[in-house]
Amino acid sequence: MDNKLEQLFYIALGGALSVKEKLENNSEEVKKWQSEAEANARAFLDELSQRGAQEKDQVKDLLREQIKEVINELGLVTRVDLEELKKDLKTK
Template structure:
């Protein structure tokens, strides 16, 4: 009887230690998985931000080209045109003085 109780005690102790080891392994695996997922999430975020920034620049360029085309078609004066006109007026005023 004593031997059976002793075996039962060791069985319980061994089972508890094995369960503890399994839990520690699972915890470590979960920690590694969490770190890997965080790393992947950061990489995805960085890639998405870079892609968005790149797309923004392309859209900005497209809008500028469309606006320039519309200004040319409408015959509107550009900033450069106005500056050239100012310079010409300034030269004429100097010639009159």
């Protein structure tokens, strides 16, 4: 009877150690996966930020061109036109 209890104890101990090792291995894998996921997320956010900055500049340039076209279509006077007119008036 003692032999069976001893065997049962060793089986339980072996099982517990096996579970412990698997948990430790899985824990390391989860930590590694988490680190990789974090690095990927940061790279993705950096890329989005750069694309956003590029798009901002493109939209700004496009808007500037559209405003210039509207000014030309309406025949509005620009700052450059006013400065030239002032120079002409001063010279006369």
